[in-house]
Amino acid sequence: MRLRWLLPFILSCAIIAPTVRAQQDARLFEPMITRISQALALTSDQIAALRQILAAHAPRVFELQRRARSQPFSPQLQMDAEQEQRAFREEFSTHLTDEQKTKLATLNARLPVPIPPPFVAVNIAPRARSTVSAALADSEKLIPSVGRAQRLTEDQKIIHLLNRATFGPRPGDAERVRLIGINKFLEEQLNPETIDDSDLEQRLSALSTLRMTSSELYQFYPPPNVIEAREKQPNPPPVFGRPTQIYVELVQQKLVRAASANRQLQEVMTDFWFNHFNVFAQKDAVHWMVTAFERDVIRPNSFGRFRDLLQAVAESPAMLYYLDNWLSAAPDAREPRPSTNQPPRLQNAQPAPGVNSAPPAMMPQNDITAMINQPPRPPERRRDINENYARELMELHTLGVDGGYTERDVREVARCLTGWTIDRPFQGGGFLFRPWMHDAGAKTVLGVSIKSGCGILDGRRVIDILARHPSTARFISKKLCQRFISDNPSMQLVERIAQVFLKTDGDIREVLRAIFASPEFYSPASFRSKVKSPLELAASAIRAIDADTNGSPALHEWIRRMGQPLYQQPSPTGYSENSQAWISAGVFINRINFLTAMATGQVAGTSYDPARLVSADAITDADLLTNKLAALILHTDLSPESRRAVRAGLSEPPPQPKPAMVDDRALRASRETNPAMMTRSKLDPAASRRVAQTISLLLGSAEFQRR
Numbered sequence: 001m002r003l004r005w006l007l008p009f010i011l012s013c014a015i016i017a018p019t020v021r022a023q024q025d026a027r028l029f030e031p032m033i034t035r036i037s038q039a040l041a042l043t044s045d046q047i048a049a050l051r052q053i054l055a056a057h058a059p060r061v062f063e064l065q066r067r068a069r070s071q072p073f074s075p076q077l078q079m080d081a082e083q084e085q086r087a088f089r090e091e092f093s094t095h096l097t098d099e100q101k102t103k104l105a106t107l108n109a110r111l112p113v114p115i116p117p118p119f120v121a122v123n124i125a126p127r128a129r130s131t132v133s134a135a136l137a138d139s140e141k142l143i144p145s146v147g148r149a150q151r152l153t154e155d156q157k158i159i160h161l162l163n164r165a166t167f168g169p170r171p172g173d174a175e176r177v178r179l180i181g182i183n184k185f186l187e188e189q190l191n192p193e194t195i196d197d198s199d200l201e202q203r204l205s206a207l208s209t210l211r212m213t214s215s216e217l218y219q220f221y222p223p224p225n226v227i228e229a230r231e232k233q234p235n236p237p238p239v240f241g242r243p244t245q246i247y248v249e250l251v252q253q254k255l256v257r258a259a260s261a262n263r264q265l266q267e268v269m270t271d272f273w274f275n276h277f278n279v280f281a282q283k284d285a286v287h288w289m290v291t292a293f294e295r296d297v298i299r300p301n302s303f304g305r306f307r308d309l310l311q312a313v314a315e316s317p318a319m320l321y322y323l324d325n326w327l328s329a330a331p332d333a334r335e336p337r338p339s340t341n342q343p344p345r346l347q348n349a350q351p352a353p354g355v356n357s358a359p360p361a362m363m364p365q366n367d368i369t370a371m372i373n374q375p376p377r378p379p380e381r382r383r384d385i386n387e388n389y390a391r392e393l394m395e396l397h398t399l400g401v402d403g404g405y406t407e408r409d410v411r412e413v414a415r416c417l418t419g420w421t422i423d424r425p426f427q428g429g430g431f432l433f434r435p436w437m438h439d440a441g442a443k444t445v446l447g448v449s450i451k452s453g454c455g456i457l458d459g460r461r462v463i464d465i466l467a468r469h470p471s472t473a474r475f476i477s478k479k480l481c482q483r484f485i486s487d488n489p490s491m492q493l494v495e496r497i498a499q500v501f502l503k504t505d506g507d508i509r510e511v512l513r514a515i516f517a518s519p520e521f522y523s524p525a526s527f528r529s530k531v532k533s534p535l536e537l538a539a540s541a542i543r544a545i546d547a548d549t550n551g552s553p554a555l556h557e558w559i560r561r562m563g564q565p566l567y568q569q570p571s572p573t574g575y576s577e578n579s580q581a582w583i584s585a586g587v588f589i590n591r592i593n594f595l596t597a598m599a600t601g602q603v604a605g606t607s608y609d610p611a612r613l614v615s616a617d618a619i620t621d622a623d624l625l626t627n628k629l630a631a632l633i634l635h636t637d638l639s640p641e642s643r644r645a646v647r648a649g650l651s652e653p654p655p656q657p658k659p660a661m662v663d664d665r666a667l668r669a670s671r672e673t674n675p676a677m678m679t680r681s682k683l684d685p686a687a688s689r690r691v692a693q694t695i696s697l698l699l700g701s702a703e704f705q706r707r
Helices: 002-040 044-070 075-093 098-106 154-165 173-180 182-190 198-204 214-220 224-230 244-260 264-276 286-301 306-314 317-322 365-372 388-397 407-416 457-467 470-484 491-503 508-517 534-544 553-561 585-599 622-633 640-650 664-673 685-699
Strands: 420-422 431-433 443-445 448-450
Touching (some): 002 098, 154 173, 154 182, 182 508, 198 244, 264 286, 306 457, 388 457, 407 443, 448 457, 534 553, 622 640, 622 685, 640 685
Antiparallel strands (some): 420 431
């Protein structure tokens, strides 16, 4: 009985299956056939040949699509897809004329095989906003501009403080500081643990790479050659994405923090210290280390003792790798033979205090063992003392180029730091001290004798000497004064701040208090004397108009075009604290284009609501609209020159912004989850354009370009 109905069912499936497959082929390839036939003006015979070739490739295309769903980042999948593309073109070319072949070379005639994106744009939830019944501009005061021969008023001091201690005031910030007072606001910012930033942390929880150790990042976002080697294993560990994903999420969090964090001074100081102890994220293994470097080394120590920060940096794998100290060894160093009772990688290795050398919980031991044999090994080289880190430690991190050290001091410090290395640097390992690499002889650094045989304590003694040296106090104090007061702080000011540094044993919080309390900080000459960096410009513009951003790659691309690609400064000097570095004709055009693009809602992932800023009755009066938005964005009155420029700009049609030029696939991935938009407004389109035009002119003014 069963066979009586089963046989017709089998026969019907055999008849229907080819029909279903043909329908799938038609749906899959028909747009491609139409596009190619129109572009190449194909004859009916050529179209028939094209259909026949595509039908022959269909099974392989479906297989590649299936594999792409389960292993989108597989290098083998990418190679197979490209091979299929080449085979299709070669077969189809035999049916074309020479003219058609030339056109085909420039035509988008790719098989519909998914190409793994360089990253997946993570959608971050919008920030929590309080509901307001009145336009935000109505709550802001337009205070007088600042002259050079007068003292700052209390309102001017508040705006100045918000422009220097934060990434710029948001609507309502100035009023809040007026209510609680400047001193209380500063104390809150100097003690960030007292400030609730749970909304920000909740939003950033979508970025999973931020919570991973360097080892976990290497395991789940490995380089292509490691993925290829893993595929030969019976049970390869999962791969979540390409290494680019780590970098994209790191940039996202920095931009979101700068624009949205309540702990603003902590973000400003994190940016300052990362720039001071700069590492280049694109240098080999640093790619997997830089997330932990900022998260575990820089941010937690941004208000502590400078000596603690300096040691944390000295023991960070990112710095050791970036400046090559992990390779530094005494010339006569000999690696001991592995013990039969100990794994080779731990032989004679001493982890730094507080560093857990055990594998992370997310990484099974058998996966680690497999990984050890897969990644590329560093090239063999003759062991010797490497002076790169020792030199930059004194020249850039502590004493300064004129700090009184000699070439002999550089050599002696390098000797003290031999053996300060990394456990498995190409797998995200942590800091290790290897005694067999260390120069155990006596040393003398800046006139201080260091006896022989002290091992890892040699390097820590160097940290003590440098952190407490008067030249370090002056060098760090000058850089902080440059950041917060002026590009050229006076010697008297630097010396006063340096004395605070020395008396408090390098307490960064106390040094900042002294800077913010100095007469120079609130002097008229300091008010808007510094040009905003691209990061400061972008973050302050977002904050000024109560916009929101998810830190999309489109926003970072604008910052890169303005001259400050984040985490991508190759030089250990970092970006200059002298703000004049951001002034040039070419860069200025990009700054204006960015501000126009943002005001008109053309930066992907960044949006604002014009109706939230200003009431509809103010839009018909150009001067009233300008004053209300100036109070919101600039807080001070426009200079006569800026006001004339705004009036002239409003008499012309809105300028068309030039879009950021980014990698097509990267931009497409960003747009899929972070569409460019200006939040749908209650204002009519003409009114919204008028508000956007006024905002772009005010953001481009000299008053806003400076802080």
